[in-house]
Amino acid sequence: MDPAVNKQAQAVVLLLFGGAILKASWTDLYLRYVKEGLRPFLLLTGAFLVVTSLMTLWYEYRPASPPQDAPDDGRGDGDSDGHGHGDGHGHGHEPRVGWLLLLPVVGLLLVAPPALGAFTADQSGSLPAAAESDYGPLPEGDPVPVGLLDYASRSIYDDGRSLTGRRLELTGFVATGPDGAPMLARIVVSCCAADGRPIKVGLTGGPALDVPSGTWLRVTGRHSPQRTKDPVNQADIAYLEVEQWQPITPPKQQYE
Structure with missing residues (x-):
């Protein structure tokens, strides 16, 4: 998998997971999982995950710095190993199974398990x-x-x-x-x-x-x-x- 896609998937998973924690702890939903006194810790944890994911996405999508001119070594326009720019091995068809990590998090957002009972x-x-x-x-x-x-x-x-x-x-x-x-x-x-x-x-x-x-x-x-x-x-x-x-x-x- 392309490392950039992997980081993006991780960031989105963190964003949704942090959002799920904030949603649950902002209402009474969190009481199905933990005791009432843990609410402040859940809010802090959810906020930390959301901020971390947003910073990761910003880092991945920030404008790239303009390339600096490299010194001319007399070998023309090819790359350092003499194979030129086109190696024919793009990453457009890399498997993106990392995005499947979103499924359980989306499920947590849409379907909240009930409290333990009978x-x-x-x-x-x-x-x-x-x-x-x-x-x-x-x-x-x-x-x-x-x-x-x-x-x-x-x-x-x-x-x-x-x-x-x-x-x-x-x-x-x-x-x-x-x-x-x-x-x-x-x-x-x-x-x-x-x-x-x-x-x-x-x-x-x-x-x-x-x-x-x-x-x-x-x-x-x-x-x-x-x-x-x-x-x-x-x-x-x-x-x-x-x-x-x-x-x-x-x-x-x-x-x-």
Whole structure:
């Protein structure tokens, strides 16, 4: 491949990739891939890639400097090896497969993959709840919103003592439990979607869930002492005694 074409292809790929990063981080789309606090770094990275690609293209297409007169060595108009100017080997038919690198970047711009959801939860083992030395009281509110990971930790490692007597509100999407019954789940990420793991909470009692897998719900209920094991990794799964539930629009931040 002509080196000039290769550099141009690389520059265009960088330009589109940087533009895709800027587009995603300028809206809430980036929350499907990374945690909210990484937005400034994504903006800086996208801007750097765009500037780098534009400088590369400018360098490739800048006006050429006028040739300087070479000293006459007495050998006429031929080149230094005596073969003249026309060697008959132009580069017009060089393969330009480097431009195929644009396809995945264009795909990223046109089709944004969804956030991790029910499929990941069904295929992966539940994240083991984190044990703490002291579980403080829940904040005021009735019902009080509680994250799924916080609920599972308090239920499993504190035997639900800080949950007893409180009406709780959990938000997540519907996943399939070990016995085929619906569960509430959410993806927990440390940095980005690549390290995402589901946290699952079983649902017992209350009105029957008749919504498709992946539907986002807001569930109100009370702590249940019931537990089970996730068949994927044998992690403990806590349960919630359901009082009522309602479908909701997926939240802006879908990861915990």
